[in-house]
Amino acid sequence: MSSTDHPTTPVTPTTGPAFPGGTVLGYPRIGRRRELKRAVEAFWAGRTTAAELESAAADLRLATVRRLVELGLDATDGSVPGSFSFYDQVLDVVATLGAVPARFTGLLDESGRLDVAGYSTVARGAGDRGVSGAALEMTKWFDTNYHYLVPEIGPDTPISFVDDRFVAAFVEAKEAGVVTRPVVVGPVTFLALSKAADDAPEGFRPLDRLDDVVAAYADLLRALAAAGAPWVQLDEPALVTDSVDATFAELSAAVTTAYGALATDLAVGTDRPAVLVAAPFGGLRSDAGDGLALLAGTDVDAIAVDLVKGAVPTGAVPGLAGKTLVAGVVDGHNVWRADLAAKLDVVDALAGLGAGGLAVGTSTSLLHVPHDVEDEVFGGPGTPGTVLDPRLRDWLAFADQKVVEVATLARGLAEGRDAVAAELAASAAAVASRTAAAGVVVPAVRERAAALTDADFARGSYADRAAAQAERLDLPPLPTTTIGSFPQTPEIRRARALWTKGELSDADYTTAMRAEVARVVRLQEDLGLDVLVHGEPERNDMVQYFAEHLDGFAVTANGWVQSYGSRCVRPPILWGDVQRPAPITVEWSAYTASLTDKPVKGMLTGPVTILAWSFVRDDQPLGDTANQVGLALRDEIADLEAAGIGIVQVDEPALRELLPLRKADQPAYLDWSVRSFRLATSGVDTATQIHTHLCYSEFGEVIGAIDGLDADVTSVEAARSRMEIVPELRDAGYSRGIGPGVYDIHSPRVPSVDEVTELLRLAAKSIDPRVVWVNPDCGLKTRRYEETVPSLEHLVAAAQAVRATL
Numbered sequence: 001m002s003s004t005d006h007p008t009t010p011v012t013p014t015t016g017p018a019f020p021g022g023t024v025l026g027y028p029r030i031g032r033r034r035e036l037k038r039a040v041e042a043f044w045a046g047r048t049t050a051a052e053l054e055s056a057a058a059d060l061r062l063a064t065v066r067r068l069v070e071l072g073l074d075a076t077d078g079s080v081p082g083s084f085s086f087y088d089q090v091l092d093v094v095a096t097l098g099a100v101p102a103r104f105t106g107l108l109d110e111s112g113r114l115d116v117a118g119y120s121t122v123a124r125g126a127g128d129r130g131v132s133g134a135a136l137e138m139t140k141w142f143d144t145n146y147h148y149l150v151p152e153i154g155p156d157t158p159i160s161f162v163d164d165r166f167v168a169a170f171v172e173a174k175e176a177g178v179v180t181r182p183v184v185v186g187p188v189t190f191l192a193l194s195k196a197a198d199d200a201p202e203g204f205r206p207l208d209r210l211d212d213v214v215a216a217y218a219d220l221l222r223a224l225a226a227a228g229a230p231w232v233q234l235d236e237p238a239l240v241t242d243s244v245d246a247t248f249a250e251l252s253a254a255v256t257t258a259y260g261a262l263a264t265d266l267a268v269g270t271d272r273p274a275v276l277v278a279a280p281f282g283g284l285r286s287d288a289g290d291g292l293a294l295l296a297g298t299d300v301d302a303i304a305v306d307l308v309k310g311a312v313p314t315g316a317v318p319g320l321a322g323k324t325l326v327a328g329v330v331d332g333h334n335v336w337r338a339d340l341a342a343k344l345d346v347v348d349a350l351a352g353l354g355a356g357g358l359a360v361g362t363s364t365s366l367l368h369v370p371h372d373v374e375d376e377v378f379g380g381p382g383t384p385g386t387v388l389d390p391r392l393r394d395w396l397a398f399a400d401q402k403v404v405e406v407a408t409l410a411r412g413l414a415e416g417r418d419a420v421a422a423e424l425a426a427s428a429a430a431v432a433s434r435t436a437a438a439g440v441v442v443p444a445v446r447e448r449a450a451a452l453t454d455a456d457f458a459r460g461s462y463a464d465r466a467a468a469q470a471e472r473l474d475l476p477p478l479p480t481t482t483i484g485s486f487p488q489t490p491e492i493r494r495a496r497a498l499w500t501k502g503e504l505s506d507a508d509y510t511t512a513m514r515a516e517v518a519r520v521v522r523l524q525e526d527l528g529l530d531v532l533v534h535g536e537p538e539r540n541d542m543v544q545y546f547a548e549h550l551d552g553f554a555v556t557a558n559g560w561v562q563s564y565g566s567r568c569v570r571p572p573i574l575w576g577d578v579q580r581p582a583p584i585t586v587e588w589s590a591y592t593a594s595l596t597d598k599p600v601k602g603m604l605t606g607p608v609t610i611l612a613w614s615f616v617r618d619d620q621p622l623g624d625t626a627n628q629v630g631l632a633l634r635d636e637i638a639d640l641e642a643a644g645i646g647i648v649q650v651d652e653p654a655l656r657e658l659l660p661l662r663k664a665d666q667p668a669y670l671d672w673s674v675r676s677f678r679l680a681t682s683g684v685d686t687a688t689q690i691h692t693h694l695c696y697s698e699f700g701e702v703i704g705a706i707d708g709l710d711a712d713v714t715s716v717e718a719a720r721s722r723m724e725i726v727p728e729l730r731d732a733g734y735s736r737g738i739g740p741g742v743y744d745i746h747s748p749r750v751p752s753v754d755e756v757t758e759l760l761r762l763a764a765k766s767i768d769p770r771v772v773w774v775n776p777d778c779g780l781k782t783r784r785y786e787e788t789v790p791s792l793e794h795l796v797a798a799a800q801a802v803r804a805t806l
């Protein structure tokens with residue numbers, strides 16, 4: 001469909017400061033009851049049609065924009081963000097531009113568009129309508145637990161405005177009475193996050209296609225203007241990080257080119273909507289002076305800055321006079337209720353910048369927090385883990401509460417503090433109650449942490465460990481194993497749902513999960529795997545499960561947050577000092593070991609990952625909290641060891657995620673994160689083998705830290721990037737065990753023996769084959785047995801084939 005299919009309406013002229021009632025940069029899109037997850041998964045499973053999926057999505061979009069108006073955003077001026085996506089906002093730009101890799105061009109229709117089935121194939125891989133191939137790679141969205149799909153751009157990738165999904169969603173909302181502000185990943189960030197297509201010539205960089213991308217965005221903006229959109233939001237978080245593959249000079253040049261073409265060359269109100277450029281996740285980069293200067297020097301109409309992670313700018317910024325500054329003072333990435341008076345102080349401090357107008361906003365999209373505190377149950381009788389301590393109700397703000405905070409602050413800004421005096425007092429009281437609450441500071445925890453010495457963070461030499469472990473474990477070359485979880489079947493989920501509701505007893509639930517463990521052990525023995533796991537059936541999630549068993553954490557019943565595609569998590573809320581009241585995993589691992597003669601790997605989640613995937617307390621340094629979690633895990637590992645478990649894997653998939661976006665902040669983070677892992681793992685005997693596992697990120701920037709973890713074996717996602725990480729680790733001096741993933745578990749596709757063999761050969765070419773382990777990229781919990789069994793059969797067969805050639 002092209003823009004001409006939509007009715008054209010004059011754009012509301014933008015006069016005066018924008019968004020006087022406040023705005024948010026985006027809103028959760030999975031649905032309050034995960035309606036989108038259910039609709040998309042039903043479509044993928046063939047239970048519903050594309051039309052039914054489109055209809056469910058339309059219902060959700062309309063419910064969302066109406067809710068935002070009900071919560072206080074203006075329905076008429078573009079304050080309500082239109083931030084829906086079926087799967088991923090970066091994939092939406094790929095679809096809008098028709099910019100799919102060559103292996104997927106067969107999915108495009110004659111106008112260059114993907115339908116929803118084709119869109120899903122690009123996201124998930126697998127064969128469809130004669131097209132087959134791996135999905136786009138998936139990686140972390142800045143320092144969040146959200147994952148985007150990495151576009152692959154080459155000199156010949158098709159790029160033009162072919163798909164009007166943003167325009168159609170705008171028109172749909174407008175017809176329902178809400179004038180939204182379409183939210184689109186900006187052109188510079190889109191290309192800065194892309195990777196060069198496999199067939200691109202040496203030296204080609206996606207940013208080389210900036211002119212083509214900008215031309216397509218110009219067409220998109222024209223179409224939005226024609227449809228009557230007063231505003232569009234272009235997200236440019238690439239401007240706050242040192243981690244993209246572009247110098248500041250290159251990014252600056254790209255910004256100047258892109259926004260010259262989009263903001264200067266197109267006339268606002270006729271050729272384009274007013275443009276809000278948002279820079280979430282930190283302060284804007286600069287080579288000198290204020291980071292705002294770069295965007296202020298363009299002709300965009302508003303700039304949204306993150307004043308939670310970024311510093312509050314001071315002093316006049318040339319170029320801001322004609323623009324609205326959207327002050328991102330309400331934290332979009334954590335769940336604590338704001339101290340509203342302090343937030344107004346921050347907004348007041350911006351008065352000297354010389355902006356044409358100030359508006360109140362969130363620091364980031366609200367995609368990263370759950371919908372509504374009111375969806376939780378507080379106090380009263382109920383199953384631990386689904387009923388929250390009543391004190392927390394007052395301390396928390398999820399997305400809906402944050403929208404109200406924004407609207408309240410906007411009122412305070414416009415009408416003065418007296419107009420919102422009651423709200424300011426209530427927020428101050430909530431902050432005070434949290435500070436003084438029992439459990440926030442536990443003296444015994446503080447004393448143990450204070451008594452740690454360097455010896456608590458170090459193991460003996462690797463040579464001694466390797467010899468002792470080889471003797472104890474007696475493994476073949478290229479040992480095969482899995483990363484821990486086996487498929488979470490509907491039966492497992494159903495049993496847990498019944499148990500959570502109190503409809504299945506503790507004993508019956510445990511019996512059901514033990515039966516599952518026994519099945520998984522038999523399967524692994526039949527497959528011929530060398531190191532067995534228990535399969536993690538008893539875990540709802542690798543972080544939430546531990547949070548449920550540690551003091552200092554609370555977990556929610558409905559606090560779902562999208563992690564990628566249709567997959568969601570309920571991040572625990574870490575509100576107090578952390579301690580382990582009792583062993584957590586020991587009975588499961590001991591039971592598993594009793595069922596087999598093969599070595600069994602105990603399975604824990606590491607301190608950095610537990611913090612990264614929780615909403616963390618903001619009243620003490622994260623490194624201190626990490627050591628509290630590290631000590632709890634150290635005790636757990638000691639108990640596993642005492643129960644006879646010879647291998648313990650401590651997963652740290654989020655090690656890269658928490659890496660600060662600015663280089664200057666990274667050394668301190670790498671120091672405390674590595675130390676917390678070592679604190680957890682260095683209490684063990686020489687013959688106990690410590691594994692770690694990393695996934696969902698590009699690990700190039702933390703290679704030194706991976707080595708610093710000092711694990712005996714590191715398994716790391718590698719299949720989609722064809723083992724790239726192996727030579728990188730080798731070059732960084734890493735020489736202990738390494739298990740590069742040889743099977744991409746994110747896709748339902750079953751890899752052939754030949755594919756796995758080729759990946760293994762590739763790995764064994766770059767590093768001493770004697771240190772190589774054979775394993776999938778990650779856990780199998782999201783897969784079904786019908787894919788898992790043949791994939792693992794092929795993995796074992798490939799290991800045997802390569803072993804024979806060593």
Ligand SMILES: CN1c2c(nc(N)[nH]c2=O)NC[C@@H]1CNc1ccc(C(=O)N[C@@H](CCC(=O)N[C@@H](CCC(=O)N[C@@H](CCC(=O)O)C(=O)O)C(=O)O)C(=O)O)cc1
Pocket residue numbers: 145488490493494496497539540541542543544563564566567568569570613653696781782
């Ligand atoms: C490995 N990853 C993880 C990340 N973050 C985490 N916190 N955990 C991770 O494992 N980040 C990086 C990667 C990739 N991210 C994910 C995120 C989420 C999943 C995933 O599989 N999510 C599941 C939900 C998991 C869960 O909490 N399960 C619960 C509840 C299940 C449920 O929905 N129950 C139903 C009732 C079911 C019934 O009656 O049959 C309900 O409540 O309505 C559980 O098992 O108890 C998802 O489906 O989204 C994977 C990777």
Ligand SMILES: N[C@@H](CCS)C(=O)O
Pocket residue numbers: 483484485486542603651653693695778779780781
């Ligand atoms: N042990 C976990 C790691 C996921 S990152 C699993 O296998 O699911």
Ligand SMILES: [Zn+2]
Pocket residue numbers: 483653693694695696777778779
């Ligand atoms: Zn993983």
